[in-house]
Amino acid sequence: MLNRRDFLKGSAFGIAGITGAVALAGCASAPQGQQSAAQNPTDAGAEERTGLQATAEAAQNTEARKVSLVEFEADVAPKVTETKECDIVVLGSGAGGLGAAVKAAQLGAKVILLEKGSELGGSTNGTEGMFGWGSSLQHETDGVELPLVAELIQDELTYSNYRIDAALWNRFINASGKSVDWLRDLGYQFDRVDVYKGQISAFKCYHWWAEEKGSTMIAHLADVAAGLGVEIITQAPGVALMTEDGKVAGAYAHNVADDSYFAVKAKATIVGTGGFGLNNALIEQLTAWDMTYGTTRSPGTGDGVIMAEDVGAGTYMTSILPRTAVEGYTVYDEIAIGCCDNPLLFVNENGDRFMNEGTYVTSYMALYVNSIISQKHAYTLFDQAMIDRFMNGEGILSGWRKYKAGAQLPEFQSQLDECLSSKRGNVFKGDTVEDLAKAMGVDPANLKATVDRYNKLCTDGFDEDFLKGAEFLIPVQTGPFYAVRQDPSVTNTIGGLDVNYNNAVVDVNGEAIPGLYCVGVDACKLYKETYNYAMSGGLVGYCLYSGLNAAEHACEEALA
Ligand SMILES: Cc1cc2nc3c(=O)[nH]c(=O)nc-3n(C[C@H](O)[C@H](O)[C@H](O)COP(=O)(O)OP(=O)(O)OC[C@H]3O[C@@H](n4cnc5c(N)ncnc54)[C@H](O)[C@@H]3O)c2cc1C
Structure with missing residues (x-):
């Protein structure tokens, strides 16, 4: 029974590390970044290649192509040694691609799915659950009270400065429970529906995968797909879209195992290649992020976006599922846990404090990143007493998953020291605050004034300047002193290709490109700025x- 309830805002939640995956075939990894100079659209001869239009669009992707697997149709077509035929070809086997393949097969289409890797599932394997509103599981579960769809949309509008498409949200939220039910009807058993970890979202829309692993859902869908006759080909990245008579007529693929090329002729092509977190050129082109020191956890190289741009697709400025990290380390390393996930003292390149560092805790891993990247550089500043606390005292102030508040970080000091000795230029040390400032290249008097002011606020127990919670106000006074630079880190890119409400890819004029669809994060236009963790699992849900x-x-187009 769903009842209207007040919608609580402003909570925070988390996401999973990539865990298991579904092994289907082969063992070699797909090659990365194999573009040659011949594929550079500015080279002589590039104008002669086939394609719907978009030479100018493709030209912008010169750098982006280098880390993708994408080739030009004119280059790849002559290399083809085999042509397969089907109604629908799908590129990518995450929640978007595999979901599309199974649904199309259910609707009677002959489907071929091409997957770049040797395993199915992509980033989806590492997820913990998905958003759903109005699912049968929610109806069956005691104590589930849902807000109105309109209340959820209003929260997203407020969060995003009204820069999102509320009509798209309306469609998505209203259909999201049906997506859950579709999986259940296929025999997949969710673990439960609940809030996300008790604190992140205020309502019970988070549908936890079995074992809390997206890989269980992927494995289930792969079995269903096999039963429906979907031909799944792994280690076979799509490398270009096939064009014919003004429409997309399939895709070309590279058979990594024997280094051959084949074509798949199809009445419709669905791209779902998982974003471009590994493609700094695309990130800088399609988002406001400076990736000079950026890191990523996403495996996406942007293949789908580049392939579609080659046939004239329009792009959509994307959003990022954001975090910060310490250069040279992953977000799971102790130096990053201590410096990025903990509300210590943050200062900018001038030595000024600039934010409520507790934002990480209250908005989880999203909004705080906006404050960090609004500065030229952001440093976490702390003293030896904090290091001792992290290593063998009360532990960290905040955290998630393995590193909850109170967890100790035994490797913290040695990772700091490694950074210092590497002279990478992102960690600094000084016996006094002034010495630290000199090492950082910051005005010593200014940094000293910042630290003195911060210590006074800590003594007062009230952050008059930025309203950080009193529990996080711990003075910085026992040398030596350290500063660690926090850099942006991409968990996932969100969006890239412009699509209409049918998930048909549209050109720069908003006209659907016949025969081409896009799904998953490549197509996600829900977010314009920063991912909102208040609607837990919204990404996989989308x-x-x-x-x-x-x-x-x-299928309407292909089977007509
Ligand atoms: C660590 C982590 C945890 C997360 N946890 C959650 C969560 O709990 N809930 C949530 O909602 N979201 C979560 N997210 C976000 C979520 O993972 C993604 O939004 C979602 O899984 C993306 O699905 P997708 O189908 O678009 O892409 P993917 O699942 O990444 O699938 C894309 C597939 O396309 C393949 N591919 C790439 N290029 C080609 C090519 N040229 N030809 C053929 N195949 C290709 C890839 O190999 C991959 O298998 C998390 C993200 C990360 C990184």
């Missing part, structure tokens, strides 16, 4: 929704 939506419309 990936599945878009897969089902695209499959329905692609």
Whole structure:
């Protein structure tokens, strides 16, 4: 029974590390970054290649192509040694692509799915659950009270400065429970529906995967796909879209195992290649992020976006599922846990404090990143007493998953020392605050004034300047002193290709490109700025929704 309830805002939540994956075939990894100079669109001869239009669009991707697997149709077509035929070809096997393949097969289409890797599932394997509103599981579960769809949309509008498409949110939220039910009807058993870890979202819309692992859902869908006759080919990245008579007529693929090329002719093509977190050129082109020191956890190289741009697709400025990290380390390393996930004292390149460092805790891993990247550089500043606390005292002030508040970080000092000895230029040390300032290249008097002011606020127990919670006000006074630079880190890119409400890819004029659809994060236009953790699992929820939506419309087109 769903009742209207007051919608609580402003909570925070978390996401999973990538865990298991579904092994289907082969063992070699797909090659990365194999573009040659011949594929550079500015080279002589590039104008002669086939394609719907978009030479100018493709030209912008000169750098982006270098880390992708994408080739030009004119280059790849002559290398083809085999041509397969089907109704619908799908590129990518995450929640978006595999969901689309199964749905299309259910609707009677002959489907071929191409997957770049040797395993299915992509980033989806590492997720913990998905958003759903109005699912049968929610109806069956005691104590589930849901807000109105309109209340959820209003929260997203407020969060995003009204720069999002509320009509798209309306479609997505209303369909999200049906996506959950679709999986259940296929025999997949969710673990439960609940809030996300008790603190992040204020309402019970988080549908936890079995074992809290997206890989269980992928494995289930892979079995269903096999039963429906979907031909799944792993280690076979799509490298270009096939064009014919003004429409997309399939895709070209590289068979990594024997280094051959084949073509898949199809009446509709669905792209779901998982974003471009590994493609700094695309990130800088399509977002406001400076990736000079940026890091990523996403495996996406932007293949789908580049392939579609080659046939004239429009792009959509994307959002980022954001974090910060310490250069040279992953977000799971202790130096990053201590310096990025803990509300210590943050200063900018001038030595000024600039934010409520507790924002990480209250908005989880999202909004605080906006404050960090609004500065030229942001440093976490702390003293030896904090290091001792982290290593063998009360532990960290805040954290998640393995590193909850109170966890100790035994490697913290040695990782700091490694950074200092590497002279990478992102960690600094001084016996006094003034010495630290000199090492950082900051005005010593200014940094000293900042630290003195911060210590006074700590003594007062009230952060008059930025309203950080009193529990996080710990003075910085026992040398030596350290500063560690926090850099942006991409968990996932969100969006890239412009699509309409049918998940058909549209050109720069907003006209649907015949025969081409896009799903998953490549197509996600829900967010314009920063991912909102208050709607837990919204990303995978969208990936599945878009897969089902695209499959329905692609089948209408392909099976007409
Ligand atoms: C650590 C982590 C945890 C997360 N946890 C959550 C969570 O709990 N809930 C949530 O909602 N979101 C979560 N997210 C975000 C979520 O993972 C993604 O939004 C979602 O899984 C993306 O699905 P997708 O189908 O778009 O792409 P993916 O699942 O990444 O699948 C894309 C697939 O396409 C393949 N591919 C790439 N290029 C080609 C090519 N040229 N040809 C053929 N195949 C290709 C890839 O190999 C991959 O298998 C998390 C992200 C990360 C990184």
